[in-house]
Amino acid sequence: MSIEQLAETAQALVAPGKGIIAIDESIATIGKRFAGVGLDNTEEHRRRYRELLITTPRLANHISGAILHEETIGQKTRDAVPFPKYMTDHGMIPGIKVDLGTQPLAGCPGELVTEGLDGLRTRLQAYYKLGARFAKWRAVINIGEDIPSGTCIEVNAHALARYAALCQEQGIVPIIEPEVLMEGDHDIQTCYEVTEATLRSVFGALYEQNVLLEGTILKASMVLPGSRCADQVDVEEVAESTVMCLKTAVPAILPGIVFLSGGQSDEDATAHLDAMNRLGNLPWPLSFSYGRAMQQAALAHWAKDPDRNFAKAQSIVFERARANSLAALGQWEG
Ligand code: 13P
DSSP states (O other): OOHHHHHHHHHHHTOTTOEEEEEOOOHHHHHHHHHHTTOOOOHHHHHHHHHHHHTOTTGGGTEEEEEEOHHHHTOBOTTSOBHHHHHHHTTOEEEEEOOOOEEEOTTSTTOEEEOOOTTHHHHHHHHHHHTOOEEEEEEEEOOBTTBSOHHHHHHHHHHHHHHHHHHHHTTOEEEEEEEEOOOSSOOHHHHHHHHHHHHHHHHHHHHHTTOOGGGOEEEEOOOOOOTTOSOOOOHHHHHHHHHHHHHHHSOTTSSOEEEOOTTOOHHHHHHHHHHHHHHOOOSSOEEEEESHHHHHHHHHHHHHOTTTTHHHHHHHHHHHHHHHHHHHTTOOOO
């Protein structure tokens, strides 16, 4: 696989006005989302719901790719078209979540490490054959009393870099996602410092492990006050803090940065992205790779009557994609 092909895929993922839809929830996590709207977590419900999302008419106008779960990449539409083929035929790039989730980090109470490196090369070869051209690995950094530790940041950064190097070896663009969680009562300055330290460690590890930045995408969390912080801030402050933090820690050669929504409301996730892009003078495209902020309104509507509400739920997905696409251009009007 050539460097040019990796770079081309990375650039296509963040083409102007395009973002990614994250639909890679684990079976346990989608179960929680389904339970919230009164749906049973059956394989057919998961298949049908992912079909609804992927086959949304004209989705590719605003969406460059979708991150699938391992189960989903092997599933088919009702007309028996494999999901990755459907996506490729309709101008979207199939992606795959390859980490195996988090486990408590031994020796570091309250902290997590992401697992899934053993056997990853073989799994990537299989995903490539199924059509995946990009992947995702999510590391989780918790903010709390005396955490994160340097150890937690370092081991997660090291694992992200090992994953990224393996992906590139197999012709797959790695999305590296070090998520600094919103949960907590910390202020925005604390989030800024933790995010900066995390990004510096991640890009240091990528450099040490010979990861090609031109063929890598960063999936970042925004710099926000904790969800229980008394001192919430306005949209402009989030936008300015996030862009400043990224500019200090992320090399300009990176093809693009996409954000996770992390539990923000649909409106906030869109408004923050739009405000960042309106700042202008950015070294990289800033776009979205939202899960909840792309899906939650559509899921709630679909669940009320899955047969009758299928098309309407798709139009809700399309509207979220369109709004976030405008925000990625700094042209969202609210
Ligand atoms: P949210 O946008 O719901 O945070 O999900 C994005 C994601 O892929 C988290 O890993």
